[in-house]
Structures are given as structure tokens and as C-alpha cells.
Amino acid sequence: xxxxxxxxxxxxxxxxxxxLKNADIGIDGNRICEIGDVKGExxxxxxxxxxxxxPGLINTHTHLPMTLFRGIADDLPLMRWLxxxxxxxxxxLTAKHVYAGSLLGCLEMITTGTxxxxxxxxxxxxxxxxxxxxxxxxxVAYAMFDFGDTGKVDSMIKDGRKKIKKYNKKNxxxxxxxxxxxxxxxxxxxxxxxxxxxxRAKEMADRLKTMVHIHVAETxxxxxxxxxxxxxxxxxxxxxxxxLDKNVLAVHSIWADRKEIGLIKKNGVxxxxxxxxxxxxxxxxxNVPEYIRNGITVSxxxxxxxxxxxxxxxxxxxxxxxxxxxxAMDAGVVPAEKVLEFATxxxxxxxxxxxxxxxIEVGKKADIILVDLxxxxxxxxxxxxxxxxxxxxxxxxxxxxxxxxVLMENRELRSIDQKEVLKFAxxxxxxxxxxxxxxxxxxMH
Numbered sequence: 275x276x277x278x279x280x281x282x283x284x285x286x287x288x289x290x291x292x293x294l295k296n297a298d299i300g301i302d303g304n305r306i307c308e309i310g311d312v313k314g315e316x317x318x319x320x321x322x323x324x325x326x327x328x329p330g331l332i333n334t335h336t337h338l339p340m341t342l343f344r345g346i347a348d349d350l351p352l353m354r355w356l357x358x359x360x361x362x363x364x365x366x367l368t369a370k371h372v373y374a375g376s377l378l379g380c381l382e383m384i385t386t387g388t389x390x391x392x393x394x395x396x397x398x399x400x401x402x403x404x405x406x407x408x409x410x411x412x413x414v415a416y417a418m419f420d421f422g423d424t425g426k427v428d429s430m431i432k433d434g435r436k437k438i439k440k441y442n443k444k445n446x447x448x449x450x451x452x453x454x455x456x457x458x459x460x461x462x463x464x465x466x467x468x469x470x471x472x473x474r475a476k477e478m479a480d481r482l483k484t485m486v487h488i489h490v491a492e493t494x495x496x497x498x499x500x501x502x503x504x505x506x507x508x509x510x511x512x513x514x515x516x517x518l519d520k521n522v523l524a525v526h527s528i529w530a531d532r533k534e535i536g537l538i539k540k541n542g543v544x545x546x547x548x549x550x551x552x553x554x555x556x557x558x559x560x561n562v563p564e565y566i567r568n569g570i571t572v573s574x575x576x577x578x579x580x581x582x583x584x585x586x587x588x589x590x591x592x593x594x595x596x597x598x599x600x601x602a603m604d605a606g607v608v609p610a611e612k613v614l615e616f617a618t619x620x621x622x623x624x625x626x627x628x629x630x631x632x633x634i635e636v637g638k639k640a641d642i643i644l645v646d647l648x649x650x651x652x653x654x655x656x657x658x659x660x661x662x663x664x665x666x667x668x669x670x671x672x673x674x675x676x677x678x679x680v681l682m683e684n685r686e687l688r689s690i691d692q693k694e695v696l697k698f699a700x701x702x703x704x705x706x707x708x709x710x711x712x713x714x715x716x717x718m719h
Contacts, residue, residue, distance in 0.1 A: 275308070275316045276678060277301040282322025282644065284309070285658055287329050287618045287633040291611065293658055299327065301640045304678035309636055320673060320683070324648055326658055329633050330389025330641040330676065331587040332621025334546040335487075335525045335575025337395045338404070339367070339375030341382065342703040343580035346715040352493055352555040360580060364396075366709040372397040374702035376404035379585060381695045384408060384687065386586045386668025389641040389676045392523070392546070392575070392625055394460040394487050402441060402455045409681045409689035411641060413625055414441065415460025415487045424470045431474055434459065438482050454677055456484075463489040464508050465496055469515055476517045485521045485626060488512075491534070492526040493557050509534035509543075518543055523624050525575065528558040535564055544571045544624040547616065549594045551577035559601045562594075562608055573624035574616040586668035591617050595663055610663040644673040 278301070284294040286309075300308035300316070340360075347359035372395065383391060390411040393401050398414040405412040416434040420426045441457035459479040461467050467475075479486045491497060491508045500508045509530055512518050520542030527545050530538065538545070547560055565572050574594060576585045591613045598608040622632025631641045647655055651665050674682040681689045707713045 275300045275302045275312075275314060277318045277320065277640070277675070277680075278312055278314075278316035279320045279322050279327055279642070279644070280312075282325050282327035283647075283655075283658055284634055285326055285328040285614075285662065286635065287614065288635050297327075299634065299640075299642070301675075301678050304639055306634060306636055306638050306640050309634065318680075320644070320680075322644055324646070325672060326645040326647060326662065327634070328643055328645065328662070329618045329631065330643050330674065331387050331617045332573065332625070332632060333383065333388050333391040333575055333585065333587055333590075334523065334573040334621050334624045335548055335577055336379065336391050336393050336585065337578030337580075338379030338391075338393055338401055339372040339395050339397075340578030340580040341378040341585075342371060342375040342699065342706055343578070344583050345580075346707070346712065347580065348554075348583075350555075352557050353495060355555060355581070363706065363710040363712065366706060367396060368706075369397045369400050371702050371706045373400035373403060374699045376401045377408065377690065377695050378699040379579070380404050380408035380410050381687075381690060381692060382579075382585045383587075384410065384674050384681050384689070385671065385685075386584075386588065387643045387645070387671035387674065388585065388587050389643065389674060390621070390625070390627070390631060392458075392487060394462075398437060398441075398457065402457075405455045407690060409454075409676050409679055411454040411631070411676055413456050413458050413485075413487075415458045417460040417462060418471060418475055419462035419466040420468050420471050421466055422468050424468050427468070427471050427474060430471070431478055434475070435478055435482065438478075438484060442482065442484060458485045458487050461486060461488040463492070463496070464511055465499055472512070472517055473515050479521065485523055486517070487523050488517075488525065490524040490527055491529040492552075494529055497529045507531065507534055509537050513537045513541065520544075521626070523573075526552060526557065526560065528552060528560045530561065532564070535561070535568055535570070538565075539568045539570055544573065546573050546575040546624060547594065548575045548577045548590075549597050550590055551581040553593070553597065554583075555581055559597060562598055563602060566608070566612065571620050571623050572616050573621040574613075584668075587617055588662070588666050588668045588670075591663045610659050613663050614659055640675055640678040642675045643671055645670050646672040 279299040298312035394415040438457040518541040619632040
């Protein structure tokens, strides 16, 4: 075998949710070949004593280049935040800005235990490049919106089809390792996309056999406007025009009512829950307990770093668990194990990858992280699941593997140069804000 991880506490997230003590993992190429008492020679051995070994975390909704927007516009209502602060700056974005912000996002996610993410933004080629160079796994959405200008639809569909087909081909020149980059259709939202664009983009996604990634029912204002325009709520509208099915990942989905939750369940729609961003923008609290009761697949996302303001999925897990307890005034609602499912196996299912990643099982790809328990806030260890959700931090992640490749070991990065990425990101953030006339927002070193 290529790699053996020895003597760890393995939180498998398999169907039985087994936790194995003092167990090993054998990795051959990019896949797990053995779990338990692994014998035989290995080219590389990782000592996992006093560490939790678990599936890499999966962030199902990001806007990576918005790492460059971190902290520049806070404490505002969502639509005012977008219209007055974010969209004017985004109008000055270049491909170079997107590349720098994407690399910075990958750096942050590797160092906090995320191994796979689902991205929606501009210049998808640059996000794909950052995945390739960092060693991560990711889905890049071809972002589409027309604000009702249907004259743009033909060109967007043509360009989207070309780019999505490019990234969804297997990388034949990568030995036994398959391409870690795939692509999807990214529809911004029902209120920024015309009916024609929504329908044709979904038709394109079906033909290309890929998913649709879309913000839905994020604010009360969106609901009211959709009712005003179509006499339907957002999910009702999408159902009416044939957009909803099992290959749709709906982001936020805060204001879905019971009828809409029924439509989500009936159509097999997946949910990306973004609790920290939802709280920060005061958008509302999604009815996650009701989603769970209806057997709907719920995953976790951080959203962009401008509305979070980090990409730490450990923080997201804790916030998720605590938010729903206080909202329901029920300490037992959305328990720790369920939240860990959101961030691992459910995240994989939301992206259509549950047969490949999301749990530690023989035959699955080796997307694995090790969490160091030698921390004051993780001692003593009585319940590994509780520790991961309520006590651990992204900075406790010691080692990260994606596709059987070590990206970080003992907190030392192997795939990308942290100093160079930070320097590049600072330079490009400064350039972007100067172009937007907001250079006073950034304190540079």
C-alpha cells in the first residue's frame, strides 16, 4: 500500500456510524483499501495516536473569491449589503482577483479540515485552477443570472455547456487518480434569473447529467416578490416551471413553508444550510428540524467569507447545533451526530458523491483528516462526536489527505505555499478595492 494511518480513533460515518479505537487505515493510490488492524508494508506511515481520524469535511456552498471581501462590509441587512456594498465591488472583479481569492479560500479550507467544496462565482476556470493547484476536491458552478434580460440567455447557455463539458470529462492523463474538479449549473436565484433562463439551464443540466446549485427562499423579501410576480412562493414557482428534482441543491431555503417542504421532499431536492451566514445577515432560521423529520438531505455550507466571515466548517457545525436548540427551545433537537452527518456523508450526497467520499469505508476515495486531541479544550475524551461538533476548532486539524495525497501534515502545508498565497491575496484585495474606490476599507501590512 502507499499510505498506512496507524493507531487512530476512526470516526467512520459509515452506515453503522462505527467508531473504531486504535485502528489503522490502508490507502492504495487514491482509495481506502483496508480498515482495522492493517498489516503489510507501506511507503508512508502516519502516526494517528491521540488523534481522531475522520472523513474530510464537505462545504456545500461557497463563494471562494469573497475571501478578498472579508470584513469590508458587515452588520447590514442582506439586500442592502448586496446592492450597496458587494455588487458594486464585484463589478470591478477581474480573473486575477478571482484566482487570488480562490487560492486563499483553498488554503483556509485545507488548514481547517475541509477537503471538498461546492463553489458558485464568476470565472469558474480560476476556481478550477485553484482546486487543481491546492490538491482539493471541488465542484465549480457556471454562475448564471440575467436580471430578466432574456437576450443574454442563448450566449450563457452556449458558454455554460462548453465549460461544464470540459470539466466533467475524466482526466485521462492523471494516472490512477481521477480529476478532482467537476462542474455544475449555478443559477443565482429565482429573483435574478428569468423564467426562460431557469428552464433552459435546468434542461442543460439534465442533458449534461450534472446538478443545479441555486439560492432559494433566502429572505422574506424574496418570498414576497416571488408571490407578487408569479402568485407563488419560490419553491412553488420552481416546481411549476419544472426546475425541482433530485439533482437540485437549494441553498439557504430559510423561508420554505410546509407546502414547499412537501415539494422539496417529493422532488428529492437537497438543502445546503448556512447557519452562520444566515445569522450574520439576519436572514432568518431555516426549519432544519422539519427538513430532518421529512427525510430531506441537509448539508452544511459556510457561504462566502464576506458574510460569515471564515470558511471553518468546525465553527459551522457548532453554530448549527446551537442555533436550532435555542430556536426550538429544545436541547435535543439537531443533535451532534446529525450535524456531523450534515458536514460529511450528507455533504457528499448533496453533491452526488456519496459513493465516493463522505465516510471512511473500503473502496472510497481517501479524503481524510486527522484532528489532534492534544489540546486543552479536547481533554478528556469521553465522546468523539461531541468533541468534534462542540469543542473542536479548525486549527485542531493536524493532517489532511485528499485523493490519497497528503496536503498537510503536522500543520505543515505540502501542496501550496502559504506565504505566497497570503501575499498574492493581499495584493489583489488592495488592487480590487482601489478599483472600486474603497481602498479605505483595507488595512494592509
